[in-house]
Amino acid sequence: MPGPSRRRRPRTTLTRGAGLGLGLATLWFSLLVLLPLAAVVATAASGGVRQYLSVLTDDQTWAAISLTVAQAALVTVINIVLGTVIAWVLVRDRFWGRSLLNVIIDVPFALPTVVAGLVLLTLYGPNSPMGLHFAFTRIAVWLALAFVTLPFVVRSVQPVLEELDVDVEEAAASLGASGRTIVTRIILPSLAPAITSGAALSFARAISEYGSLVLLSGNRPFRTEVVSVRVLSFIENGSNAQAAAVASVMLAVALIVIIALDVVQRVAARRG
Amino acid sequence: MGMRIKAVIAAVIVGVLALAGCGSTSGAAGNDATTVRVTGFSVLTAANKPLFEAFQDTPEGNGVQFQTSYGASGDQSRAVQAGAKADIVHFSLETDMTRLVKDKLVPEDWKDTPSDGIATSSVVVIVVRKGNPKHITGWDDLAKPGVKIITPNPGSSGSARWNILAAWAHITGNGGSETDAKAYLTKVLNNTIALPGSGREATTAFTDGSGDVLLSYENEAIEARQSGADIDYIVPSDTLKIENPAAVTVDANPKAKEFLKFMTSAEGQKLYAQAGFRPVIDGVDVGQVQGANDPADPFPAPQKLFTLDKDFGGWGKAADEFFGDGEDGAPLGIITRLQQTTGKVGSN
Numbered sequence: 005m006p007g008p009s010r011r012r013r014p015r016t017t018l019t020r021g022a023g024l025g026l027g028l029a030t031l032w033f034s035l036l037v038l039l040p041l042a043a044v045v046a047t048a049a050s051g052g053v054r055q056y057l058s059v060l061t062d063d064q065t066w067a068a069i070s071l072t073v074a075q076a077a078l079v080t081v082i083n084i085v086l087g088t089v090i091a092w093v094l095v096r097d098r099f100w101g102r103s104l105l106n107v108i109i110d111v112p113f114a115l116p117t118v119v120a121g122l123v124l125l126t127l128y129g130p131n132s133p134m135g136l137h138f139a140f141t142r143i144a145v146w147l148a149l150a151f152v153t154l155p156f157v158v159r160s161v162q163p164v165l166e167e168l169d170v171d172v173e174e175a176a177a178s179l180g181a182s183g184r185t186i187v188t189r190i191i192l193p194s195l196a197p198a199i200t201s202g203a204a205l206s207f208a209r210a211i212s213e214y215g216s217l218v219l220l221s222g223n224r225p226f227r228t229e230v231v232s233v234r235v236l237s238f239i240e241n242g243s244n245a246q247a248a249a250v251a252s253v254m255l256a257v258a259l260i261v262i263i264a265l266d267v268v269q270r271v272a273a274r275r276g
Numbered sequence: 277m278g279m280r281i282k283a284v285i286a287a288v289i290v291g292v293l294a295l296a297g298c299g300s301t302s303g304a305a306g307n308d309a310t311t312v313r314v315t316g317f318s319v320l321t322a323a324n325k326p327l328f329e330a331f332q333d334t335p336e337g338n339g340v341q342f343q344t345s346y347g348a349s350g351d352q353s354r355a356v357q358a359g360a361k362a363d364i365v366h367f368s369l370e371t372d373m374t375r376l377v378k379d380k381l382v383p384e385d386w387k388d389t390p391s392d393g394i395a396t397s398s399v400v401v402i403v404v405r406k407g408n409p410k411h412i413t414g415w416d417d418l419a420k421p422g423v424k425i426i427t428p429n430p431g432s433s434g435s436a437r438w439n440i441l442a443a444w445a446h447i448t449g450n451g452g453s454e455t456d457a458k459a460y461l462t463k464v465l466n467n468t469i470a471l472p473g474s475g476r477e478a479t480t481a482f483t484d485g486s487g488d489v490l491l492s493y494e495n496e497a498i499e500a501r502q503s504g505a506d507i508d509y510i511v512p513s514d515t516l517k518i519e520n521p522a523a524v525t526v527d528a529n530p531k532a533k534e535f536l537k538f539m540t541s542a543e544g545q546k547l548y549a550q551a552g553f554r555p556v557i558d559g560v561d562v563g564q565v566q567g568a569n570d571p572a573d574p575f576p577a578p579q580k581l582f583t584l585d586k587d588f589g590g591w592g593k594a595a596d597e598f599f600g601d602g603e604d605g606a607p608l609g610i611i612t613r614l615q616q617t618t619g620k621v622g623s624n
């Protein structure tokens with residue numbers, strides 16, 4: 005770590021109760037997450053290095069991976085901007101229908117994803133009441149991902165924004181800070197951790213999406229086939245090692261993005 | 277204090293183990309001699325109900341209870357392979373049964389029945405919009421420019437493979453070469469605008485307004501019309517016979533064997549026919565079938581009916597030859613490769 009640490013930390017802060025909590029958390033986390041992850045990696049490795057590489061050099065698989073990652077990244081960037089704006093509007097502004105909007109934001113969470121796909125198909129399919137024909141195109145993939153990931157940034161930024169002291173902003177303003185300075189030096193640094201954690205969630209959710217896409221995207225290889233559909237094709241053929249290999253690549257992608265977002269957040273927090 | 281914490285930890289561990297235990301034992305709750313556990317592919321959800329009721333009215337079925345599980349055929353088969361309990365398994369295609377025979381969960385002689393192990397049957401049909409505005413008459417029209425086709429994804433859905441092989445058989449079964457068949461399927465795949473995850477999802481996308489043509493199964497088309505879908509369907513003059521196998525598992529109870537017999541009896545087949553399936557035995561009076569093009573003559577015989585066994589050498593051969601994904605250095609399946617080429621060409 006660069007720079008001297010501000011405070012010397014004790015080697016452990018664990019009291020007995022906290023130790024129990026940590027033990028429980030580790031046990032639960034291991035059972036639910038670490039075991040399945042280990043199983044995926046083990047299955048992926050079972051086919052051997054040659055098999056692993058042959059999966060990764062397959063054109064169709066690469067097309068699916070790059071489509072999924074690109075659309076998920078695009079959706080995440082948009083969520084970062086629009087999700088923060090929506091949270092801001094919900095917290096800072098008073099308008100008619102605000103509490104209704106506040107409730108509706110969660111609908112993409114609650115709606116079964118297949119239903120979401122069906123609704124989007126009705127809205128953007130050939131009988132679109134708005135004349136928007138996006139079904140079975142890459143725009144449809146983006147649309148479905150944007151729909152199911154909308155709440156993540158909103159819901160992680162909202163509580164932080166509510167706790168944010170307006171007095172500080174007023175003080176800054178009275179000392180002559182411009183609106184822009186207040187936003188970049190005071191508000192955004194406080195929100196950065198919330199925004200990045202929301203972004204990480206929304207990216208992770210997007211690369212794993214299946215339900216809303218099976219109807220809407222058309223699943224055409226090289227055009228609209230996403231990773232989850234590709235994995236399912238491998239499973240249908242009994243090629244479990246190949247399916248796990250693709251899954252392990254997506255795990256790595258998710259890990260890299262989450263770490264990258266964490267780095268961005270640290271940098272942003274330090275600037276503030 | 278230390279004792280108490282240990283006690284709490286012990287309690288938590290016991291709780292977790294109990295939860296884990298529940299997961300593995302709950303499936304065996306009805307494991308007595310009068311409960312028959314049926315695992316089947318999705319379409320059977322509605323079709324099986326009348327059969328259960330009719331069987332319970334017979335002397336053999338008196339007092340028998342049914343536990344059901346329905347889902348995508350491949351998923352259901354993999355679940356049973358992984359240990360899900362079932363007395364009767366009923367799949368969309370034979371590869372799902374073969375998987376269980378390999379693992380000794382289904383006896384090797386499962387085909388030794390009067391209907392060769394097949395419990396329900398259908399044919400691949402061409403579904404069109406009401407009144408057939410694009411004047412689709414048969415397979416050749418699917419290759420014409422501008423015809424928008426929807427068919428379930430043959431990669432991820434095993435059942436969807438029937439449709440693609442029917443199109444293939446139309447060429448090779450009528451004297452065409454493999455090259456001709458590839459050329460034809462390239463055109464068909466280029467016309468395909470969507471490959472939804474399952475047969476039902478494909479029907480949903482079609483009835484929702486997408487596409488001019490839906491490749492589907494006759495029973496699926498009939499059921500969609502029974503539930504009010506505004507569609508027509510064409511039984512092509514040459515098409516592929518769809519055969520859905522059913523079998524009892526090795527540790528099934530005697531009642532399950534009785535029910536399997538009932539499924540393929542004239543009475544059982546008549547009830548399946550009401551749901552749109554073609555009888556697998558001769559001499560079944562199917563009566564009126566609502567939703568069929570002609571309810572009084574619901575199952576017109578096509579001039580040529582291809583079968584997997586006769587024209588493709590069985591599923592064991594066809595699955596790898598046509599849909600292989602290149603595992604262990606094996607060559608890609610013909611259709612897999614065609615999908616890749618058509619996909620790349622039109623990807624921009």
